[in-house]
Amino acid sequence: MKTIKQNLPKCQNCAVREMALFGELETQHLDKARALRTSQIIYSAGEYLYHEGDTPSNALTIYQGWVILFKNLVDGSRQILRFALAGDLLSYKTGKKSRLDHSAIAVTDVTACAFPIQGFNDTIAELPELFFAIHSVTDTTTSRCYSTLTSIAKQTAEAKVAYLLLSLFIRERSLNPENDKGVIFPITQEDVGDALGLTAIHINRVFQSLRKKGLIECRNKNLWVGDQYKLAEIANTDLAELKKLLIAV
């Protein structure tokens, strides 16, 4: 972990601004909002961004890299709650419940923008737009959680895997649209299992089945989905709706 406080990149030029908290803000408010960001923090792959039970002093926006948010379970396993990619907001807690109910770990090397929560809160009164930006992000997070719940509750393993892979492919691709060789896919089959409540062994069998059907190519930390409509059909979901949910806040 390494903190940078000098020569931070400008939010106006930020490649992920449209996807991030400030995508909701009009340009004229950006200066005020940017002033809230005091530093960037760089985490190495495998490092924790925070632990369950922590009371965070900073909110984090992922600038680049992949982060896994998860809960440790009593039986020693873990439940992955979501994968945080560039633009995602983490660890903004305020009010009576100030402790985080999950942990976050860097999958790849990760760069995050840090915003002191106190500064956020002090600014709400003079910049109500910031409220709407935050609310929009947290509301979207809830919507995505409910969609995930829907996929996990009643679908077959194949449909769940299809839903997750398609979701990650769409999100990562919206960040790097130009690349025709597929997107980075830094998580293991065990991670996928921990996210969907399935064993890594069964994930492996489903991956092979999806590969055989020509729906995905996935090797060397790289993922390609040739026909998103077909994969969406396997996932029992509407592709257009899914894209609306996943792209921008």
Next chain:
Amino acid sequence: MKTIKQNLPKCQNCAVREMALFGELETQHLDKARALRTSQIIYSAGEYLYHEGDTPSNALTIYQGWVILFKNLVDGSRQILRFALAGDLLSYKTGKKSRLDHSAIAVTDVTACAFPIQGFNDTIAELPELFFAIHSVTDTTTSRCYSTLTSIAKQTAEAKVAYLLLSLFIRERSLNPENDKGVIFPITQEDVGDALGLTAIHINRVFQSLRKKGLIECRNKNLWVGDQYKLAEIANTDLAELKKLLIAV
């Protein structure tokens, strides 16, 4: 559905205020906040509060009754996202994504307090406390969703049922602590199945098993849990943590 605009009960005296949006507000702000509430709406059992795709003009706080929030799935079944009880906030949407992604239906007769969303939004600037109140509620909703996800993803049917029944028992009981005969439990076994992604038939078998073990009594729309610790153990969850998550916002 019936709307009341005269002689509304005072928020100060509201029995569910501690559990609701304004539980976060200091008493001196209550007058301003209460002025935002323009009406109460009464729904009959079976009536929809809103449909997926609607753009709501009012946010709703449940004053009494049970509401089911759910998504319709492509295969004709439905996924229940959560059960809304007295104090819960529904249908507050603002910003670019103004459409609701789920429907809400009254299980019992329901009374809800209605707050025009526009009024909410106009008030944020002069009453930043309202922001923190709203954020706290939506953040808690997300936390509960992630806990539900965790229960549904990896637990056996018995653990899932135990978790849901215990959660509803704790919430309903915190609203009516005095009653020793059990709490109202107006949902069907099929509803439980739709919430957990299990068939009603299997829910029935699990209910019988839990009854045989003396962990629950559930009949005539009434639920009693004698030993919450034991049921929490079956649910693979920590009772103290669960209560913190479910009681108040």
Next chain:
DNA sequence: CGGGGAGTTGAATGCAGTCAACAAATGTGG
């Protein structure tokens, strides 16, 4: 008193888990 929703029971089926072993890829130190 009749109809419909909700709950109950049994038998057969099938999806995903478990266990065990091995192969391939990745990383590390000498």
Next chain:
DNA sequence: CCACATTTGTTGACTGCATTCAACTCCCCG
């Protein structure tokens, strides 16, 4: 640069939980 250890991915056989289908009962409500 190679040797070795560790992580990740792959395969097969067996087990078990939850589904499916079908029939039936109970209870509430009009």
